Amino acid sequence: MNRLRHLGSIDDLSTEEILALLDRAEQLRQGATGEWRPGRVLTLAFFESSTRTQVGFASAGARLGFVPIDLNAPRHSAGMSAQESLSDTIRVVSAYSDLLVLRHPSRSAWETAMEVAQCPMINGGCGAGEHPSQALIDLFAIRRAFGRLSGLRVGIVGDIAGSRAVHSFVRGLQRFGQAELRLMGPESRLGDARFAGASYGTALDLEGLDVVYMAGLPAGGGRGRWMRGCVVPMR
Secondary structure (H helix, E strand, C coil): CCCCCCECCHHHCCHHHHHHHHHHHHHHHCCCCCCCCCCEEEEEEECCCCHHHHHHHHHHHHHCCEEEEEEECCCCCCCCCCCCCHHHHHHHHHHCCCEEEEEECCCHHHHHHHHHCCCCEEEEEECCCCCHHHHHHHHHHHHHHHCCCCCCEEEEECCCCCCHHHHHHHHHHCCCCCCEEEEECCHHHCCCCCCCCCEEECCCCCCCCCEEEECCEECCCCCCCEECCEEEECC
16 A cells, blocks of 8 residues: 555645644745755656646755756657556656656546555646645735634635636635635536535625635636636735
8 A cells, every 4th residue: 555645635734734834834935944855856747737836846846955857748759669658657757756746637647646656746736626735825825915814704716616726725725714705706617516604606796805816717708818826815
């Protein structure tokens, strides 16, 4: 049995661990240093592109003493005899790594990788599942703005059902008790599974909110680029 500890969901962390990570992040932001062991390998297995997430992990890894290695998904050249399966790829590259970040368009890819990984992994966003590291960043931003995570009135706007960042964010946020959690979006994107204690609506109502989280809104009436994962303090 694989007994490695991975970060696949925000639920993999206790509330105490979340707070400890936020505290440590604040110390690092203020210039604290740690006992880093240089030369460790951080492999970025991004089978779905994201410049912000990939550079973020690479930058963080370098600052913590890791050597980032970029595993490009379209790496199968015409001269190769066959394309490797995801399972084979993760099994091999994790053996050379101290930490691996996986991002993949399929939700099931995370479960497949966990079965064979030989080093700890972080879920960098797989399918419509979860994105726990993004949730930690969002919680960090909110606590910096308000000095707390409890008692806030929070609104989330956009693609509630399809946003893996929202799935992790709400789970993390609800650990601390909100005055209100208001989810707004098109009826087709609100999802069937509803978060306990949250209100849902198709009208955009930002009145009285402390924080608005943009979970994906099409620019220009449905055309163009989308805003994603943006935390906006309202005051």
